[in-house]
Amino acid sequence: MTSIKIAAVLLLVGINAFFAAVEFSLVAVRPSRIRQLVEQGVARARVVQRLLGDMNRVVSGVQVGVTLTSLGLGILGENTLASLLRRLLDWIPYPQVALVAHAISLGLAFAGLTFLHVVFGELVPKTFSLERAEQVALLTARPFNIYLDTFQWAIALLEGSAARINRALGISTSKGHTLVHSAEELQILVEQAGERGLFDRGEKKVIKSAIELSEVRVREIMVPRPDVHGLALEATLDEVMKTFATTQRSRLLVYQGSLDHTAGFVHIKDILWVLLDRERRAQDGLPPQEFQLRPLLREVLIVPESKPVSELLDELRARHTGLATVVDEFGTILGLVTLEDVLEQIVGEIYDEFDVVERPLTLADGAMIFDASLKVRDLETQFDIQLPDHSEYETLGGFVLHHLGFLPRGGETFDAAGFRFTVVEMDRRRVARVKIQRIKALEVATTAKEGAR
Template structure:
C-alpha cells in the first residue's frame, strides 16, 4: 500500500512539472518558428499555434492544473511520508511521546515534499522549457489540449470570475496578456541577442538602425536646397545631357522661374530614349522635333520636413519613385531626399564607381576640416564626435550658427565640450567649412561641471582668427 501511495506522489509531482513546462514553453517559444513548422505541415505545431492564439485560456488551464496537483501532493504525500518518518522516530527511541513523534514526522515530510515539489515539479521543468522551448511546446501540445477540452467548463467558470474581478479593477484583458514591446525594449532584446551570439555585430547595427529610422525626420537627411542640382524648363538637350554628365545624377528636378516652382524631375533613362529616337530619325533622314523638356518630366513627390524617414521609404516604394522634395510649413522648398539617403541611415554610406569619396582634411595638429553640410548624425557615427540633437539644425554648419547666434566670418571660433569649432570658409551667409580640434582629453570631462560639457564655453571667441 505504501509503494502505491509513493508512486502516486511521484506521479503527481511529474504532472505538476508537466503543467509548469507547458506554461513556460508556450510563453518562450517563437511564434515565427511555429508558423514555419505549420507551413511544412507539422500537426503538433498547428496545435501550438492554436494555443498561442488563446494564451488567456492556456494560463487559466495551467493554473488549474498546478493548483489541483499541488493540493493532491500535499494531501497524499504528507500522510504517506509522515507515517514513514514517524515509524523511524519511534523505532529509535520509545521514550518520546506519540504527539512529539507525529509533529517531527510531519515537519520532515513537509520539508521533503517541498524540496521534491520545487525541484522536480517546478525548477527542472521550467529550466528545460526555457532552454528547449520549441521542443517542449511540441511535446506537450496534444496532452495539454486534451486537458483544456476535458476541463473546459471549469476553466470557463474560473475565467468568468477572474474576468469580472479584473474588469472591476479597471484593467482590460489586453493589458493583462499583452506581449507588445516598445522600441526601447526591442533594442535591449537585440543587444542581448548579439551578446549571446545569436546576431553578428553588423546585423545588430543594421536592425537597430532600421528601428531608429522612424525617429529620423527627412529634414535631417535631405540634401539642402543650396546643394540641389536643378534645371530650368527652358534647358536645351545639350544642357540637360551636360548636367547629367557633370553631376553624375540619374534624376534632376526641373523648375520654372525659380527653385520654389519645381515642375517635376527628368530621368536619365528618359533622356537616353530621346537620344536614341533622334539618332534613328537622323539615320532615316527625318528631321527630329524640337526638344521640349516638359515632355519627359515625371511627377515629383512632395513631403513635409517632419515626415519620418521610415514612412517616406514605404511611400517611395509604393509610388515607385526614388526622390522627394522637402518643404516647410509654408510650402517653401528646403531640400531634396532620395531613397539612397534613407538607406544610408541603415547601412552606412553607399558609394558607386562614379562617386568621389570626400574625406576631411587632417592638419598637422590633428584638427579635421569638415564640409559644414555634414549631418550631425554622421559626425557621431563616423568620427565619434557627439553633438546635441536639436530641431533647429541638422548639419555641422547649422550647429555652428546655433551656438554663435550670428552670421560669422571666416576664423570665428568657440569651444564646446572637448572641442574647438572654427569657421574656415563661408559661402555667402552659409557656413561652408568647419575645423574641429580637440582641446582636452575625454578623461578631463570628469573634472568639468556638467554645464561646461553640455554648453559652449562662456567666453565665445567670436572675434578670434585662426592663423
C-alpha cells in the same frame, strides 16, 4: 500504500513540470516559424497556432493546473514524506530526537517538497523549454489542448470571476493576450542577442536602425536645398547632358522659374532614349526632332518635412518612385530625399563608383576636421560624438550656428558636450568645416606640454 503515495507525489511534480513547459515554450516559440510549419502541413503546428492566438486562455489553464498540483503536493506530499522521515528518525537511539521527531520530519518534508517542486517542477522544464521552445511546444500542445477542452468550465468560471473583480476595481480586462514589444524593448532584445553572439555588430546596427525608422523624420535625412541640382524646364539637350555629367546623378528635378515651382523630374534613361532616337534618325538621313523636357517629365512625390521615414519608404514603394521633394508648412521646398537616403538610414552610407568618399581629416593631436554638412545622426553613429538635443538642427554646421547664436568667423571656438568645436572655414554665410576635439584629450595634451617644459 506508501509507495503508491510516493509515486503520486512524483506524478504531481511531473504534471507541474508539464504545465511549466507548456507556458514557457509558448512564450518563447517564434510565431513566424509556427506559421511556416502550418504552411508545410504540420498538424501539431496548427494546434500551437491556435493556442498562441488565445494566450489568455493558455495562461488561465496553466494557472489552474499549477495551482491544483501545488495544492495536491502540499496535501499529499508533506504527510507522505513526513511519515517516512518520522520512521527513520525513530531508529535514532536518542530520546531527545524522539521528542522533536515530528517537527523535524515536517521541516525536512517541507524542504524536500520545495526542492522537488521548484527544481524539477519549475526550473528544469522552464530552462529546457526556453532552449528548445519549438520542439517542446509541438510536443505538448495537443495534450494541453485536450486538458483545456476538458476543464473549460472550470477555467471559464475562474476567468469570469477574475474579470468581475477586475471590473469592480476599475482594471481593464481587454481580450487577447498578445506578446507585443515596444520599440525600446525590441532594442533591448537586439542588444541582448548581440551580447550572446546571435548578431554581429553590423547586423545589430541594421536591426536597431530599422526599428528606429519610424522615429526619424524626413528632414533629418534629406539633401538640403542648397545641394539640390535641377534643370530649367526650357533647358536644351546639351544643357541637360552637361548637368547630368557634372552632377553624376541619375535623376534631376525640373523646375519652372525656381525650385519652388517644380514641374517634375527627368531620368537619365529617358535622355539616353532621346539620344538613341537622334542617332537612328541621323542614320536614316532625317533631321532630329525638337527637344523638349516636358514630355519626358515624371511626377514628383511631395512630402512634408515632418513625415516619418518609415511612412516615406511605404509611399515610395507604393508609387514606384525613388525620389520625393520635401516641403515645409508653407509649401517651400526644403530639399530632396531619395530611396537611397532611406536605405542609408538603415544600413549606413552607400557609395557607388561616382561617389567621392569624404572622410574627416585626423590631426596628430587626435582632433578631427569634418565637413559641416555632415548629418548629426551620422556624427553620432559613425564617430560616437553625441551632441545635445538636436531637434533644432540636422547638421554639424547647424549645431554650430544654433549653439553660438550668431554667424561665426573662422577660428571661432566653443566647448559643448565634452568636446571643443572650432570653426575652421566659412563659405560666405555657411559654416564649411569644423574641428572637433575631446576636451579630456586636449587636457592630457596640454599637461604633457607643460611637463615637457
